[in-house]
Amino acid sequence: MSKKLAIIASKGTLDWAYPPFILASTAAALDYEVQVFFTFYGLTLLKKDLGGLRVSPLGNPAMPMPVPMPNLVQLAPGMESMATAMMKQKIKDKGVASIGELRDLCLEAGVKLIACQMTVDLFDFKQEDFIVGIEFGGAATFFEFAGDADISLFI
Amino acid sequence: MEFDRELDAxxxxxxxxxxxxxxxxxxLNPGQVLKIVATDPGSVKDFPAFCxxxxxxxxxxSEADGEYVYFMRKRA
Incomplete structure (x- = not known):
């Protein structure tokens, strides 16, 4: 019987979008059965349009910057867009997959992606905002799988 | 080494x-050999772990000029 990996994806920024999809797709390649439960801001990762994924240097002192940037400067309009554009360029230059690509690979490999129904209601999201091929469920749905998973991660 | 398919990574x-x-x-069919050429230094540990x-x-x-070459036989 194959091993099982259960992940909760709770963050919706461009940088934090990577760990769940990298781990899920790789585990699937290693013949794990994988389910990822997307909750709160993590739901952004299941939207048809991933254009809203951004990264901010604000409140993130570990983020490598080409030049030292005081917090006050990071508050300036356009800084988040600039940081996001720079990160995307770097991702491309280094041969790192895009989030859309990794998500497609997950779906192709049979990774089950579950959207938290409560969060969908809470934020007034519409089901048609999300990609096809996902499921909608609640905490009990997650535990049904995670209860006998070999690895469970909260991201 | 002979191989049945090459993957350019x-x-x-x-x-x-x-x-x-x-x-x-x-x-590939079981027993067939895949040649992989990669430049990711992380692949040196990842491919053995995958196998x-x-x-x-x-x-x-083998490694030459920053390229890593792997030959992998598909499991039966």
Whole structure:
């Protein structure tokens, strides 16, 4: 019987979008059965349009910057867009997959992606905002799988 | 070494070389050999780890000019 990996994806920024999809797709390649439960801001990762994924240097002192940037400067309009554009360029230059690509690979490999129904209601999201091929469920749905998973991660 | 298929994973970063390898293996018959060329230094540890966990056999590994070449036999 194959091993099982259960992940909760709770963050919706461009940088934090990577760990769940990298781990899920790789585990699937290693013949794990994988389910990822997307909750709160993590739901952004299941939207048809991933254009809203951004990264901010604000409140993130570990983020490598080409030049030292005081917090006050990071508050300036356009800084988040600039940081996001720079990160995307770097991702491309280094041969790192895009989030859309990794998500497609997950779906192709049979990774089950579950959207938290409560969060969908809470934020007034519409089901048609999300990609096809996902499921909608609640905490009990997650535990049904995670209860006998070999690895469970909260991201 | 003889091989049945070659996978060019140059310029790809983690986890793409492993994912492409998995896909390429799926198109081979058991016992056939896949040659992989990668430039990701992380692949040096990742391909042996992939083989160990999936039962595919890593026949050889070599490095030249920043390129890593692997020969992998698909599990029976």
């Amino acid at each position: 140059r310029g790809l970063n983690c986890p793409l070389p492993i994912l492409r390898c998995k896909k390429a293996l799926a198109e 160990k966990q999936t039962g595919n056999e890593l026949l050889s590994f």
